[in-house]
Amino acid sequence: MSDTMLPEDDELLAAELAFGLIDGEEKRVAEERLATDRNFAAAHSRWQDYAAAMFHDAGEAPRPSVWSAIEARLPANDLGRAMVLRSTLRWWQGGAAAACAAALVLGMVAVQKPERVFVRVPVAQAPIAPMVAVLTGKQGLVTVSFDPASGRMTSAASGLALGDHVPELWVIPADGKPRSMGVMNAAAPGWGKVPTQAAAALSAGVTLAVSVEPVGGSPTGLPTGPVILTGKMAATS
Amino acid sequence: MNSEDDRTTLALMLTQVSTGDRNAFEEIYRRTSVKLFGVCLRILPVRQEAEEALQEAYISVWQRASSFDAARGSAMTWLITLTRNRAIDRLRAKGKIVTAPVELAEELPDDAPDATSLIEASQDERRLAHCMSTLDGGDAGLIRRAFFEGLTYPDLAARASAPLGTIKSRIRRALLKLRECLS
Numbered sequence: 358m359s360d361t362m363l364p365e366d367d368e369l370l371a372a373e374l375a376f377g378l379i380d381g382e383e384k385r386v387a388e389e390r391l392a393t394d395r396n397f398a399a400a401h402s403r404w405q406d407y408a409a410a411m412f413h414d415a416g417e418a419p420r421p422s423v424w425s426a427i428e429a430r431l432p433a434n435d436l437g438r439a440m441v442l443r444s445t446l447r448w449w450q451g452g453a454a455a456a457c458a459a460a461l462v463l464g465m466v467a468v469q470k471p472e473r474v475f476v477r478v479p480v481a482q483a484p485i486a487p488m489v490a491v492l493t494g495k496q497g498l499v500t501v502s503f504d505p506a507s508g509r510m511t512s513a514a515s516g517l518a519l520g521d522h523v524p525e526l527w528v529i530p531a532d533g534k535p536r537s538m539g540v541m542n543a544a545a546p547g548w549g550k551v552p553t554q555a556a557a558a559l560s561a562g563v564t565l566a567v568s569v570e571p572v573g574g575s576p577t578g579l580p581t582g583p584v585i586l587t588g589k590m591a592a593t594s
Numbered sequence: 595m596n597s598e599d600d601r602t603t604l605a606l607m608l609t610q611v612s613t614g615d616r617n618a619f620e621e622i623y624r625r626t627s628v629k630l631f632g633v634c635l636r637i638l639p640v641r642q643e644a645e646e647a648l649q650e651a652y653i654s655v656w657q658r659a660s661s662f663d664a665a666r667g668s669a670m671t672w673l674i675t676l677t678r679n680r681a682i683d684r685l686r687a688k689g690k691i692v693t694a695p696v697e698l699a700e701e702l703p704d705d706a707p708d709a710t711s712l713i714e715a716s717q718d719e720r721r722l723a724h725c726m727s728t729l730d731g732g733d734a735g736l737i738r739r740a741f742f743e744g745l746t747y748p749d750l751a752a753r754a755s756a757p758l759g760t761i762k763s764r765i766r767r768a769l770l771k772l773r774e775c776l777s
Contacts, residue, residue: 365770372769376737377682380746402667406718407776409674411726411741413719415632423631423645424623427652431616508628557624 363400371397375404418508418556490565492588499541499567499586501526508556510538513546514567525570527580528590530558535566540574561592604669605662612660619656626670627652630677637681637742647684651677682744725775733768736761 363371373379374387391398487506492499497516504510517524524543527535536555541547551559568575569582604625610618630651634644654676662672726734736754739745747765751758 368773369766369769372773376741376769377744378740378747378765380748398666402671405667405675406671407722407772408741409671409678410719410722411738412629412633412636412674412678413723415636416628417632417635418628419631419645419648423648424627427623427649430649430653431619431656553626553628554624556628 363396367397368400371400372404375401375408416508416550418505418551418559420505421560424557486561486592486594488559488561488590488592490588490590492565492567492586494567494584494586496585499524499526499588501538501565501588501590503551503556503559503590505556505559508550509548510551511546511548512538512541514541514543517543519543519569521572522569522582523572523574524567524585525574525580527566527568528555528558529564529566530560531563535580537575537578538565540570541567559590561590563590564588565590604673605664608655608659608662608669608672609664611656612662619652622655622673623652626673629670630673633674633677634681637678637685637744643684643688644681647681648677650684651680654680678741685744721776725772728775729768729771733764736765737768737772740765 370379370387374384379387391401487502487504489500489502492501496518497514499512499514499517501510501512512526514524524541526538526541528538529535536552536558538551538555539547539549550556565588566580566584567586568580568584570580571582575581604622607618607622611622627648631644631648634647634651635641638644638647651673655673658676662669726737729737736750739753740750745753747762748758750765751761754761
């Protein structure tokens with residue numbers, strides 16, 4: 358991205374467009390200019406990055422029912438009802454059953470009409486229940502709690518002695534692909550935000566596992582050492 | 595948003611979505627829904643409304659993925675911008691945009707980033723937060739109100755009961771200061 362400074366007025370116009378300060382004709386003219394003036398487009402893109410960074414403190418896991426609703430609104434395709442059912446269940450098994458059922462009913466309606474159908478699905482008003490898991494196995498004990506409302510978890514290990522290795526916590530959803538929830542401290546409880554990919558995979562009934570990894574965690578993004586503890590997430594209500 | 599690799603992957607997945615690839619769409623949702631839901635909640639604090647805005651946003655992602663141009667910006671910025679716009683649309687559609695008067699002197703203290711949230715922020719985000727904090731509190735507040743509530747210059751002037759020219763020159767001065775700090 359070029360860092361050449363535009364004339365002050367152009368620089369400001371790019372910023373005003375990115376922050377939504379201008380409207381109407383002024384906005385339309387500025388938007389048209391994006392297509393023809395490369396330097397202006399580059400400045401606008403840079404300001405859009407700055408504007409997006411205003412959401413520095415934003416981040417919270419939506420409820421699983423939101424994905425069900427989005428999926429049900431995608432245009433009908435020729436994969437057939439069974440695929441729709443399977444793909445929805447694969448993701449959010451056990452979670453928000455009522456919402457899934459509603460979404461599936463509407464999903465079927467969408468499949469029966471082959472033309473482009475977008476179905477609006479109201480998001481179900483199910484409470485967001487925190488989840489807990491107790492992991493047991495070859496050595497010690499690990500407890501994990503996860504609050505979908507904040508996307509944060511707490512974890513604690515007892516009786517784990519791994520020498521110069523560390524325990525790493527994973528969520529393994531129905532697709533069988535482990536997603537790291539982070540490296541644990543074997544000696545002290547920890548808490549923190551669950552990485553996006555892992556948080557999206559967390560639902561009641563999903564498998565959690567602890568593997569033995571080098572300090573700093575798995576270098577590959579997948580478990581490299583033996584899995585010593587496993588357990589399943591359970592909703593608390 | 596943590597590494598160059600993530601950005602490239604996200605851009606690639608958007609290209610796949612533009613060809614109707616549902617798996618790529620699911621993967622984008624998995625990777626970005628926590629951030630984008632946070633964006634919706636920042637603009638629409640009522641969870642139900644934020645969830646509906648999030649739906650609208652992802653449906654837009656599905657429909658408009660082909661308009662994403664990796665040469666012209668990052669995928670994450672494109673997603674955040676689109677989501678912010680859907681949430682602002684919904685805020686406006688409610689017909690009663692927050693009517694709180696704009697305070698020119700001071701901004702609300704809870705808008706300031708706290709230490710914990712900054713630990714998780716990317717480098718860009720930390721830089722912006724730092725530079726915003728160097729602005730006059732009232733000016734920073736104006737920029738935040740505009741961006742998070744979808745208020746234009748005339749909207750801000752009306753809410754601040756101040757002349758349009760005053761609002762414009764304050765914000766423009768602040769934007770130039772921001773540019774200087776960030777570059």
